[in-house]
Amino acid sequence: MTRGFSLIAIGALFALTATPSFAAGDPARGKTKVATCVACHGQDGNAVDPQYPRLAGQYSDYLAQALHEYKDGRRDNAIMKGFAATLSDQDIDDISAYFGSLPTKLQGLEHHIQGD
Template identity: 45%
Template structure:
């Protein structure tokens, strides 16, 4: 089967994400904190800075992206048994409030756990891999990893273990709520995924 050009996927995802995010509303960070303390803190940290490498840090993440992910966990468009259980208990307002709270928190610097891979990861993140038709990660996630609100998430400082896990889920199709990432991840080797994940963790 012939793969869709990356440029076409970028355009399609931009249109889809813009439509989804346009429907979101602002939440109440104070109300969000109450929910986070009871439901989210154990895995993601009270301030959104997870100390568990397999669990993502959410501090400073765009509220629109967080809201979208919560709704997709709840509808099982993004499949994760643990997050389904958490999101199922939240109302639409609750999800807006949680997203608003995490978006206002300050992300802590992660640093790279394997510094020998940073150089290789930086090349992929900043320049892509032309021979494999892999675009530069920074085209969507920004040179500093801050993302492009409201379309693409912040990735700077994210745990490399989590990034590796999600890229592999995209690659196998088990995570199917990001068509462009399915296509890109399928073109990356295990070593390339690990390298770019280490570089992402080093960003701040």
């Protein structure tokens, strides 16, 4: 009985430490933080100009990663780097949750990537 309990306790501890510890973003707070984003990406995250990505419906983890990469320079875009530089980690989580919660209008990648 003691060995079974120990294995369960070890398993639970492993599960807790193996789970990524991402701060959960709040879409309601995110909506209040997107004033600069909407100029290019649209209030609903569905940019109409094909030079700007549509953010609505994207995975929030992907959006957060992209913003962190703009912020630390791993993605090279002067405009996005400037915007991302002002964001805290919580801001990034909230903004990503907001855009991720919106319905997308993307049907495919036609006219939304360069070279098509």
